[in-house]
Amino acid sequence: MKLSSLLLLPALLRQTLAYTAFSDATLTALPRPGQDFDIHTGALLAPILRPRVPGTAGSDAVLQHFVDFFSRELPDWTLSFQNSSSVTPASGGREVPFRNLIATRDPPWVHGEGDVGRLALVAHYDSKLTPAGFIGATDSAAPCAMLLHIARSLDPALTKKWTAMSASAEAEPDALDEHTGIQIILLDGEEAFHTWTHTDSLYGARSLASEWESTLNPALSTHRTPLASIDLFLLLDLLGAANPSVPSYFKTTHWAYRLLASAESRLRSLKILGSEPAHPFLTEAGKGDGDRWVGGFIEDDHVPFMARGVEVLHVIASPFPSVWHTIEDDGAHLDGATVEDWAMIVLAFAGQWFDLEGWFEGAAGETESGRGARDEL
Numbered sequence: 001m002k003l004s005s006l007l008l009l010p011a012l013l014r015q016t017l018a019y020t021a022f023s024d025a026t027l028t029a030l031p032r033p034g035q036d037f038d039i040h041t042g043a044l045l046a047p048i049l050r051p052r053v054p055g056t057a058g059s060d061a062v063l064q065h066f067v068d069f070f071s072r073e074l075p076d077w078t079l080s081f082q083n084s085s086s087v088t089p090a091s092g093g094r095e096v097p098f099r100n101l102i103a104t105r106d107p108p109w110v111h112g113e114g115d116v117g118r119l120a121l122v123a124h125y126d127s128k129l130t131p132a133g134f135i136g137a138t139d140s141a142a143p144c145a146m147l148l149h150i151a152r153s154l155d156p157a158l159t160k161k162w163t164a165m166s167a168s169a170e171a172e173p174d175a176l177d178e179h180t181g182i183q184i185i186l187l188d189g190e191e192a193f194h195t196w197t198h199t200d201s202l203y204g205a206r207s208l209a210s211e212w213e214s215t216l217n218p219a220l221s222t223h224r225t226p227l228a229s230i231d232l233f234l235l236l237d238l239l240g241a242a243n244p245s246v247p248s249y250f251k252t253t254h255w256a257y258r259l260l261a262s263a264e265s266r267l268r269s270l271k272i273l274g275s276e277p278a279h280p281f282l283t284e285a286g287k288g289d290g291d292r293w294v295g296g297f298i299e300d301d302h303v304p305f306m307a308r309g310v311e312v313l314h315v316i317a318s319p320f321p322s323v324w325h326t327i328e329d330d331g332a333h334l335d336g337a338t339v340e341d342w343a344m345i346v347l348a349f350a351g352q353w354f355d356l357e358g359w360f361e362g363a364a365g366e367t368e369s370g371r372g373a374r375d376e377l
């Protein structure tokens with residue numbers, strides 16, 4: 001990640017969602033990561049807390065952890081790799097491999113690759129070459145673990161909802177008029193090897209955005225390319241330190257930022273979140289057009305996507321965590337409650353995106369309050 005000035009292309013506003021606010025009962029029933037985020041023994045987070053420089057054994061092991069997780073726990077998701085290689089300023093002329101992992105789940109009635117729009121939840125899994133032994137707990141091991149928890153928590157509710165919709169399709173011809181899938185994108189090669197430049201950084205993101213822009217979906221598809229299928233690119237980065245502030249960077253996705261902030265404030269008022277920050281994590285829900293918008297000053301994995309017109313919600317702490325790019329950005333410096341709270345906030349956002357009210361275990365019988373909450377949006 002790097003701070004700099006950057007001109008952004010204007011992007012079109014797309015918001016054609018059936019986004020239903022969760023009832024209090026559903027928010028309370030959302031699964032929590034608990035012990036799986038333990039920094040020493042947690043099934044989701046602990047295996048990522050190690051150096052994972054592209055092309056090294058640490059990178060292999062973390063990638064394998066992701067593959068094992070999806071294969072074991074989420075067999076209905078489709079896994080794919082998008083690979084590239086590049087010489088870097090530190091590789092002595094050698095090509096370094098960069099491997100992005102994409103896990104996708106679409107409604108079962110969607111058959112054409114170009115006929116589904118997707119919520120993309122994104123983080124980078126590589127760690128920085130220096131200082132030696134750098135872990136990158138906030139950058140971005142913890143965000144990767146959050147995404148695994150979110151995928152695992154949404155999956156049973158998506159299965160139930162989509163199964164029921166398929167079953168009722170005969171009676172209601174419109175029952176399958178929902179073409180929204182989910183994609184977890186774990187990117188490699190975000191960090192610079194030497195000094196951040198346009199060529200020494202974002203190796204995985206640049207390759208993926210370019211490939212997805214030039215891959216054409218079948219003729220007559222709703223979306224021309226896999227890139228155009230992304231309804232929202234929600235990027236998590238530099239999260240897990242206590243007392244974060246995340247501004248709203250982009251006007252065109254401020255509507256999504258407000259939904260995320262609303263998820264935070266409702267979870268806080270229900271006392272579901274464990275952290276007790278001095279102010280909300282998402283500090284700018286009330287911002288207006290005339291206020292100061294700082295989007296474009298932080299270069300991150302969204303840049304090659306945004307430059308191609310993809311809508312981006314960038315969830316990155318500003319200021320950066322005090323441990324940023326130091327040896328102290330390790331498991332011991334994470335704030336456990338903050339890590340878990342971010343996972344719950346983004347899970348609540350994503351669950352509402354997929355209109356999953358009523359489909360979570362243990363939240364039945366509260367449809368009235370669900371309706372009440374819905375009216376607030």
Ligand SMILES: [Zn+2]
Nearest residue numbers: 001128139191
């Ligand atoms: Zn970094």
